Amino acid sequence: MKFELYVALRYLFALRRNSFISVISVFAVCGVAIGVAALIVVLGVMNGFSNDLRDKILGVNAHVIVTAYGGKLDNYHHLVDKARKVPGVTGVTPFIYSEVMLSAPGGVKGVVLRGVDVDSASGVLSLPGDIRSGSMDSLKKKGKIPEIILGTQLANRLGLAIGDTVNLLSPTGTKSAAGFTPKVSVFRLGGIFRTGMYEYDSSLAYISNVAAQKLLGFNRDFVSGLEVRVDNVYAVDRIGAKLKKTLAGYPVSIRNWQQMNANLFAALKLEKTAMFIILAMIVLVGSFSIVTTLVMLVMQKTRDIAVLMSMGARRKSIRKIFMLQGTLIGLIGTTIGYLIGIPVALLLKKYQFIKLPSNVYPVDYLPVQMDLLDMTLIGVAAFLLCFLATLYPARQAAKLQPAQALRYE
Incomplete structure (x- = not known):
C-alpha cells in the first residue's frame, strides 16, 4: 500500500x-x-x-411508410414484391387509411379506420399480439356483414362486446336530389385490442382491405400505401434510401418512424x-x-x-x-x-x-x-x-x- x-x-x-x-x-x-x-x-x-x-x-405503425402522392396506390402487388427484396426488410403489407364516423347504440365517435391485409399484416404490425378478445382472423370471414376490430377504450365507451354490430359512415357518398348522402355500412365487432396507449385504444379501428375499398367507394384495387418492417429500427434511413432507389420511377413518398415522430x-x-x-x-x-x-x-x-x-x-x-x-x-x-x-x-x-x-x-x-x-x-x-x-x-x-x-x- x-x-x-x-x-x-x-x-x-x-x-x-x-x-x-x-x-x-x-x-x-x-x-x-x-x-x-x-x-x-x-x-x-x-x-x-x-x-x-x-x-x-412501432407496433401500431410500421417502421417505414410508402404512400402514393395521389392518396391511392395502384398496381401495389408489384411494389410489395419489389420492396420485400430490399436487404433489411422483414415484412411488407398494404394498408388503407381513412377517417370515418362510427355509430353504435352507445353513441357516436369519429375514428381512424385502418384497412389491413390479414395474411401479411401479422409480420409487420403488433395487432395479433394486442388482441384481448376475439381474433384478427375474423377480418377474413366472408359473409353479409364484414367484421371490425376496435380498441378497448372505444369499445368500453360505446358499450360494445364481441358480436355487436356498428355502423360506419364513410366520407365518400352519393349525390342525390336531396343533397349529399353519406355511405353507411354495417360491421360486426370481431375483436378488441389493447396497445396500452389511450390515443390508439380510443380512436383506432381495423377492417380488411376489401371491406375498406367497398366502404370508401374505391372502384379499383387501390390502397393508401405500404407498411414496411425492417430488422433494425435505427437503420431506417439507410434501408429507406434503398427502398427509394428500388421504387424509383413510381409516384410514391417514403417516410420512416423517426421522421414522423421526430418532435x-x-x-x-x-x-x-x-x-x-x-x-x-x-x-x-x-x-x-x-x-x-x-x-x-x-x-x-x-x-x-x-x-x-x-x-x-x-x-x-x-x-x-x-x-x-x-x-x-x-x-x-x-x-x-x-x-x-x-x-x-x-x-x-x-x-x-x-x-x-x-x-x-x-x-x-x-x-x-x-x-x-x-x-x-x-x-x-x-x-x-x-x-x-x-x-x-x-x-x-x-x-x-x-x-x-x-x-x-
Whole structure:
C-alpha cells in the first residue's frame, strides 16, 4: 500500500473520533448516494418511457411508410414484391387509411379506420399480439356483414362486446336530389385490442382491405400505401434510401418512424438531458459537503501535516493524501447510491406498482429500462464531481509551511 493511500485511510477511519466532522462526512456520503440513486431511477424511467412509447408506436405503425402522392396506390402487388427484396426488410403489407364516423347504440365517435391485409399484416404490425378478445382472423370471414376490430377504450365507451354490430359512415357518398348522402355500412365487432396507449385504444379501428375499398367507394384495387418492417429500427434511413432507389420511377413518398415522430422523441431526449442535469445538482451538493469535510480536516490536522513535511513528505504527497480521502468519500457514496438505485429500479420494473392514468399518459404504468451507458455516465459524473471537490482543500493543505504550523506547538 502506498504511503499516501495509507495515510488517507487512517484519516478517513479516524473521522469518527471527531463527531462534528464525522457528521459532515456522513452528510457528504448521503448526498452523493441519494443523487446517484435518484439519477439511476429517473434515467431508468426516462429510458423505459421512451422505449415503451417507441415500441407501442412501432407496433401500431410500421417502421417505414410508402404512400402514393395521389392518396391511392395502384398496381401495389408489384411494389410489395419489389420492396420485400430490399436487404433489411422483414415484412411488407398494404394498408388503407381513412377517417370515418362510427355509430353504435352507445353513441357516436369519429375514428381512424385502418384497412389491413390479414395474411401479411401479422409480420409487420403488433395487432395479433394486442388482441384481448376475439381474433384478427375474423377480418377474413366472408359473409353479409364484414367484421371490425376496435380498441378497448372505444369499445368500453360505446358499450360494445364481441358480436355487436356498428355502423360506419364513410366520407365518400352519393349525390342525390336531396343533397349529399353519406355511405353507411354495417360491421360486426370481431375483436378488441389493447396497445396500452389511450390515443390508439380510443380512436383506432381495423377492417380488411376489401371491406375498406367497398366502404370508401374505391372502384379499383387501390390502397393508401405500404407498411414496411425492417430488422433494425435505427437503420431506417439507410434501408429507406434503398427502398427509394428500388421504387424509383413510381409516384410514391417514403417516410420512416423517426421522421414522423421526430418532435416527440427530440422532446423526450431533451427532457432526459434536463433531468440528468437537475439531479446531478444533488450530487453537487454532496460534493460541497466533501469540501467542508476536507477543509475542517486540514485545519484539525495542521500539526500532522507539518510533521509529515518535516520528515520529508513532499507537497505533492500531502495534496494526494487529501485528494484520495475526498475521492474515497465520493466512491463510498457512489457505491451506496448504486446499491440503493439499482434494486429500486428493478422493483419498479418487475412489479409496476406505480400506475398512471391511461387517459393522461401514453402508458398506464411506470416503465423502467436501465441502460449500461447511462449507468456508467452516472458513476463517472458523480466520481468526477467528488474529485473536483477535493482540489481546493488538498491544494491548501499542500501550501502549509511546517515552521509556521509548529511555531506554537
